Amino acid sequence: MRNVPAITAEGLNHWFGTGEARKQAVFDVNLEIERGSLTILMGPSGSGKTTVLTLLGCLRDVQEGSVELLDTELNGAPEPLLVATRRRLGFIFQAHNLHESLSAEQNVLMGLQVHGKGDAHKQLEASRHVLGLVGLGDRMNYLPANLSGGQKQRVAVARALVSNPEVVFADEPTAALDKESGMTVVQMLKALGKTRGTTTVMVTHDNRILDMADRIIVLEEGRIVSDTRK
Known part of the structure; x- marks a missing residue:
């Protein structure tokens, strides 16, 4: 029996604005994304790739068409079901969105506390472990103000991965990272796909990581062209 895809989109359309200012941004997107795969969305600025990412990732309401994420239909789903689905996901954005008053360790801990996973001791152990994996074992008690831009982004990556999400949605996750750090992050995501079946959907312009993708989807003007x- 064929494995059920992590994500299926059918006839996905999306508009911004209202009335005469209403403009279509996504046109008839159809795709299936296999579990455990690393899929990259590419395209020029304004091509709709981030819009597609947020629609697939349960961050934007589906206006027309179908998105089935982890066996949950998102179009018309009640808010409690959407919240429960988001708790199964991890998100990495170009803006790290760290809490400036919390240490690196405390920021990562939040990624577990919002999911309510494990007791306090296990949460702390998991947070320290994943910070070590991203090379910040010696920066756990640092506030964001005392971290470089690349280090802040690695804290954000650790926060997204600490809860072992089933799907990771990443928007330009390596933009603030040097080559070595960027490759480390993508290698982690790739390894999670192999060992835990974690699915990753990533928007990027970073040509350094294309060879690591299982699949590359190119969008132009809201349409899949490749x-x-x-």
Whole structure:
């Protein structure tokens, strides 16, 4: 029996604005994303890739068409179901969105506390472990103001991964990172796909990581123009 995809989109359309200012941004997107895969969305600025990412990731209401995420239909789903689905996901954005008054360790702990996973001791152990994986074992007690831009982004990555999400949605996660740090993050995501079946959907302009993708989807003007599997 064929594995059920992590994400299925059918006839996905999206508009911004109202009345005469209403403009279509996504046109008839259809795709299936396999569990455990690393899929990259690419395209020029304004191509709709981030809009598609947020629609697939339960961060924007589905206006027309179907998105099935982890066996949950998002179009018309009640808010409690959407909240429960988001708790199964991890998000990494170009803006790290750290709490400036909390240490690196405390910021990562929040990624577990919002999910209510594990007791306090296990949460602390998990947070320290994942910070070590991203090379910040010696920066756990640092406030964001005392971290570089790349270090802040690695804290954000650790926060997204600490709860072992089933799907990770990442929007330009390596933009603030040097080559070595960027490769480390993508290698972690790739490894999670192999060991835990974690699915990753990533928007990027970073040509350094394209060879690591299982699939590259290119969008232009809200339409899929290329879909390459490796």
